[in-house]
Amino acid sequence: MAIKPKAGGFVLRVDPILCDGFGHCHELAPELVQIDEWGYPIIKGTPTPLSDADALESARFAVRGCPRQALRIERTPTSN
Amino acid sequence: MNATLPRVLHGATGRPLSLAEHQATFAAPVRTSGLFEELEASGLTGRGGGAFPTSRKVSLLRNQRGHGKVVVVNAMEGEPEAHKDRTLLSTNPHLVLDGAEYLAAMIGAKTVAVCVPRDNQTVVHYLKRAIYERTLRTHKGPTFELHAAPWRYVAGEESALVHWLNDNESLPQYRASRTHVLRVGRGPALVDNAETCAHVALIGRFGAAWFREMGTATSPGSALVSLTGAVDRPKVLEVSLGTTLAAILDAGNADRRPQALLTGGYGGTWLAGNHLDVPYANETLGPVGAMVGTGVLVVLPRSGCGLLETKRVVDWMANESARQCGPCAFGLPALAEDLTHLLHARRDGPRVLARLIERCGVIEGRGACRHPDGVVRMVRSALSVFATDIERHAQGSMCEGAKADEHWVTVPSIVHEDELVWQ
Ligand code: SF4
Numbered sequence: 030m031a032i033k034p035k036a037g038g039f040v041l042r043v044d045p046i047l048c049d050g051f052g053h054c055h056e057l058a059p060e061l062v063q064i065d066e067w068g069y070p071i072i073k074g075t076p077t078p079l080s081d082a083d084a085l086e087s088a089r090f091a092v093r094g095c096p097r098q099a100l101r102i103e104r105t106p107t108s109n
Numbered sequence: 110m111n112a113t114l115p116r117v118l119h120g121a122t123g124r125p126l127s128l129a130e131h132q133a134t135f136a137a138p139v140r141t142s143g144l145f146e147e148l149e150a151s152g153l154t155g156r157g158g159g160a161f162p163t164s165r166k167v168s169l170l171r172n173q174r175g176h177g178k179v180v181v182v183n184a185m186e187g188e189p190e191a192h193k194d195r196t197l198l199s200t201n202p203h204l205v206l207d208g209a210e211y212l213a214a215m216i217g218a219k220t221v222a223v224c225v226p227r228d229n230q231t232v233v234h235y236l237k238r239a240i241y242e243r244t245l246r247t248h249k250g251p252t253f254e255l256h257a258a259p260w261r262y263v264a265g266e267e268s269a270l271v272h273w274l275n276d277n278e279s280l281p282q283y284r285a286s287r288t289h290v291l292r293v294g295r296g297p298a299l300v301d302n303a304e305t306c307a308h309v310a311l312i313g314r315f316g317a318a319w320f321r322e323m324g325t326a327t328s329p330g331s332a333l334v335s336l337t338g339a340v341d342r343p344k345v346l347e348v349s350l351g352t353t354l355a356a357i358l359d360a361g362n363a364d365r366r367p368q369a370l371l372t373g374g375y376g377g378t379w380l381a382g383n384h385l386d387v388p389y390a391n392e393t394l395g396p397v398g399a400m401v402g403t404g405v406l407v408v409l410p411r412s413g414c415g416l417l418e419t420k421r422v423v424d425w426m427a428n429e430s431a432r433q434c435g436p437c438a439f440g441l442p443a444l445a446e447d448l449t450h451l452l453h454a455r456r457d458g459p460r461v462l463a464r465l466i467e468r469c470g471v472i473e474g475r476g477a478c479r480h481p482d483g484v485v486r487m488v489r490s491a492l493s494v495f496a497t498d499i500e501r502h503a504q505g506s507m508c509e510g511a512k513a514d515e516h517w518v519t520v521p522s523i524v525h526e527d528e529l530v531w532q
């Protein structure tokens with residue numbers, strides 16, 4: 030493959046004040062976001078490698094799909 | 110001045126010192142240069158709860174460009190058990206203002222905003238007078254503004270305070286990173302606790318070497334302790350950091366064989382009563398699971414029930430949530446509910462206990478501010494310090510203290526949600 034895997038990782042971050050707890054992010058990125066008993070997202074805290082294209086794509090879906098624009102992707106230097 | 114206690118409460122007369130009295134009491138040439146170097150060498154840490162090195166905060170602000178920098182003096186003291194800042198401002202208000210003036214000089218700020226809770230009109234009045242006295246001086250200092258904010262537990266949180274100054278709402282703000290610089294208007298703001306300012310004032314006069322004559326190498330200087338609970342009367346003591354807890358209880362005339370101590374305030378931790386030989390400083394309290402925090406020590410006697418006190422505190426803290434973040438707005442009442450269930454030794458105790466432990470893990474770290482984390486920390490420490498008692502409650506038998514419904518921690522009455530004032 031021509032594209033070499035990118036180094037580093039990413040985490041999804043939520044602004045808890047903006048978040049309304051409708052849980053769309055959980056549906057869009059179930060591998061990254063769990064839901065607590067009140068419907069608010071519990072986001073995987075450890076970085077996911079950027080090379081995991083599926084995860085990155087669902088993270089982007091979640092960011093775009095969040096009705097409150099409370100989500101953001103943050104890059105981290107390490108992938109674990 | 111030699112290295113004796115009290116330091117920041119020096120010259121206490123039972124009423125605030127006027128500017129002239131203040132200058133006579135703390136007569137010493139005021140440094141004009143090298144202030145920052147002295148502050149750095151002194152190793153002073155913030156006395157508001159975070160124990161963050163003051164010089165690091167100052168240097169962050171010094172390196173900020175921009176006009177309209179502000180020093181914010183935080184005397185909000187949201188802790189119901191804490192009354193050290195109030196005591197300090199009713200004793201040496203000018204010492205706090207001096208410190209703020211030095212900080213302003215260090216970062217190049219022209220304005221100092223002093224924030225006090227508006228429910229305490231006496232202190233508001235003392236400060237008004239002190240600030241007025243300062244305007245009469247010939248020497249030009251920064252402009253002082255007095256702000257009387259509503260008294261809420263989270264109102265003293267830095268970002269909430271700045272939010273209040275900006276938008277008249279005492280609600281914490283979400284900060285994506287910890288080094289985020291807070292701003293009042295467009296000006297970068299340095300927020301420091303009132304007691305911290307008083308120490309800065311003394312360091313500016315007597316220097317870092319003098320400051321370090323007291324305290325430990327990692328936690329130099331003295332600190333104010335609000336001692337309440339099983340005491341003859343609640344009081345504020347100034348102690349050298351590193352004094353043993355036993356010596357503090359002795360000096361404060363408290364119960365010398367307590368069941369436990371609540372250290373650091375409502376967002377702090379319980380410490381079992383067999384740790385009284387531990388020196389009062391973060392580096393020694395930390396390993397036994399306690400903290401200096403906001404300088405609160407509540408003494409729980411053997412007759413009290415730790416679970417009952419914990420439940421009362423969590424009830425109140427849940428109500429003080431600013432209800433902006435789901436995990437805090439729903440999670441804290443859920444914790445309070447579990448604790449109530451356990452306290453009354455209802456059926457299904459072990460299951461509720463397990464759920465409580467799980468919920469603590471779920472809530473931790475998910476608020477915009479540290480409010481829920483403080484509550485979780487307190488609940489967890491209760492679960493370990495009062496483990497045997499809680500186990501008995503879970504098995505269905507209430508302890509004597511809980512039956513007697515004795516209260517040791519002062520918890521304010523719960524204000525109905527609709528009547529909480531944030532503006
Ligand atoms: S989609 Fe956005 S608003 Fe909805 S739960 Fe997720 S983060 Fe919160």
Ligand code: SF4
Nearest residue numbers: 431433434437476478
């Ligand atoms: S964590 Fe709680 S107190 Fe802090 S901002 Fe969120 S809702 Fe308010």
